[in-house]
Amino acid sequence: DSGVTQTPKHLITATGQRVTLRCSPRSGDLSVYWYQQSLDQGLQFLIQYYNGEERAKGNILERFSAQQFPDLHSELNLSSLELGDSALYFCASSVTGWTTRGTDTQYFGPGTRLTVL
């Protein structure tokens, strides 16, 4: 158990709908990352927050948005859903957010499986 929690575990919805995925980081971690993992794909970085502010952005669609709240939990909002949005969505957290410097490690949650029908 990494200490990162994600809800819900599974989500089934229809095209055109909007969903919200929730992530609680490990205690003491200030940074949260969101990733998308589709079949045949590796982990695609979406967005990173540090202490409530956006720090880095990856291949996140305009239909997707995220935020990090004062209690450090984060939500990923996916709207106007398409069949191709079906994927595993992972949240990770780290202490400082500077994982590219080799001084910090990302710990991943168990993921949310989104199925768009």
Add this chain to the structure above:
Amino acid sequence: GESVGLHLPTLSVQEGDNSIINCAYSNSASDYFIWYKQESGKGPQFIIDIRSNMDKRQGQRVTVLLNKTVKHLSLQIAATQPGDSAVYFCAEGWKGNDKIIFGKGTRLHILP
């Protein structure tokens, strides 16, 4: 559990043998590398990392080797066990870039 990467390259290894998983990274400016393990139905789990000023680092039953000349990274697992069965991802990062870039992954299959 969920099946990740149905069409990933697969390495089949006899239980008890050593496993070597290879990764070619893309950016010559990368100076930090990480290996993650993802078991079925779970999120990626950190295994070991290495900075570019090193060419070898050892952990418990695992060794990471870095060859910057040919931009190659490998993960060696000693005495492979059934619990090592998973998809293994290499990832790279570099100063000035806030993102860790993950590779496609390799599935390790343990033969009894």
